[in-house]
Amino acid sequence: MENSLKQPIIILANGAFPTHHIPLDILKKAGSVICTDGSANTLNAYGMTPFAVIGDFDSYKEPKLPFSGKKILESDQDNTDLEKALNWSLENGIEKITILGATGLREDMTLANHYILLDYYDQIKLAMVTDHFTITCHKGQKSYDTFPGQIISILPQHFNTEVSTTALRYPLNKMELHPSAKAVSNQAMGASFSVDASKPILIFRGHTEN
Amino acid sequence: MENSLKQPIIILANGAFPTHHIPLDILKKAGSVICTDGSANTLNAYGMTPFAVIGDFDSYKEPKLPFSGKKILESDQDNTDLEKALNWSLENGIEKITILGATGLREDMTLANHYILLDYYDQIKLAMVTDHFTITCHKGQKSYDTFPGQIISILPQHFNTEVSTTALRYPLNKMELHPSAKAVSNQAMGASFSVDASKPILIFRGHTEN
Structure with a gap:
């Protein structure tokens, strides 16, 4: 595993930012937050800094404050940004992840992100926490x-x-x-x-x- | 078909109420709105009255203003309220429906409502219109x-x-x-x-x- 990665590890996807206290508490207690593309900006606006940003950087905007995290460019059009983040996590030996911000807003991504749980469940310990459910x-x-x-x-x-x-x-x-x-x-x-x-x-x- | 049903016919489900002008315009131009349970209250608060309310009435609250529409109680626990509304529509010879309010809020219902399109697409002409997509x-x-x-x-x-x-x-x-x-x-x-x-x-x- 990457030496500087601290547990617990969160992936913040680029859907609706959490508003319920359960996902927000999970986010606040994160050791490392991996952001998919534009969610880095949302996290930044919330006052937190990601450990890394992964994606094709088509929705990412350079923050006003200096950003010391990793920028991992993955341009593969066959994978969504959440898949890219999970693949990177697997390659780096991460065994357990909570996914936040994976639902709300675009329904195609919400549906795709549900399917991602079904695609990855036997490779990595995953929970998706939304404003309504732990999935x-x-x-x-x-x-x-x-x-x-x-x-x-x-x-x-x-x-x-x-x-x-x-x-x-x-x-x-x-x-x-x-x-x-x-x-x-x-x-x-x-x-x-x-x-x-x-x-x-x-x-x-x-x-x-x- | 029910004599008093006017085209175009909308089913308003009990997810997030539309905010984008495309689903809102469809709602405003509706001939008849069929509500699933508690969505009747949301429609009422928006200043419109449903033609009918269908469901198990577990989330419906009696409105303050007199309600002259049909109340159709369907308690079958094996079907969601949206399925009940679609089954009633099929029984009444309705051939075309636009579904609004079917996504947002609860992710289990959002997912189930996507599957409903797959279950009913060959029986009735359906479009689901959200704040982001026509599905x-x-x-x-x-x-x-x-x-x-x-x-x-x-x-x-x-x-x-x-x-x-x-x-x-x-x-x-x-x-x-x-x-x-x-x-x-x-x-x-x-x-x-x-x-x-x-x-x-x-x-x-x-x-x-x-």
Whole structure:
């Protein structure tokens, strides 16, 4: 790993900047923030400096204050800036990342960024934290901490994904899920729930109201 | 079709209320607005009255002013409110709908609403208009009006979707697309482009800046 990278490591994407206290607290406690292109300017305006900026620099503007971070130019048009940042992270041996700013604004990027979780989940430990949810991806059996009434949504990528759950208000028992809206707005019953899935699924865990 | 339904017909979902002039103009020119649950309150606050409200009424609040529209209670937990509104529209012979307010806020619903376009595209003529894009779904060959520099993103649902395009900055020639970020932020070159896809795809056409 790059010697100067400090944990925890955050990637700030160029969607809507966080406003909820949960993603903002994660950002404030970051050891290193890697920005995708123009999000470096947004972070700068928030009063923080990125460890590195990665992208094709088509939306980046040179800041007024001196910027001592790394600038990593990746012009490959086949990858989005978030993919470039994740590829760089993999090459540098980073094992765990929280992604902020990945949703809101452009819906095509929001959708693409969800798919990125499905593309990278088995290579690096990832969580995407938005103003509404903590979004993760996994395959097989996994348990999560919850609170009673917490919104839990489960969305697969592949057709015929078999999903079973425990401790949700509307239980799923070997249910064949498709990439559709059939498991949105479920609710946790207690302090944890578990889910078993035959193919990778996205899990959306809602934040507390306050 | 319901006698009192007037064209054009809009479904207002319960995501972020439009702020861009393109979706707002569509809303203002609506003949009938069908609201999903709590979006009736948002529409009311905007000074308009829905033709009907459809959903499980878990987020709807009785308005202060008298409401003369239809209230259609559908409690089925297996369908989202937007699916309920579309099913009701199909049952009532509606052939064309523009969906507003379907994105922003909750990312699980935003994702589910994209999938709904893929579920219903061959049953009813649908366009989803957001603050950033007009989003449609089709399979096979189709042409679209564009302007030079317009952002065009193409996202498939199925793996191995073969896609070819004309008149885009980064041409696709029988390219095998997967549900991933490989065809985001393309650009139209002129007044139209066409795309041919072996399986259904989502097309995101960016709005003008002003």
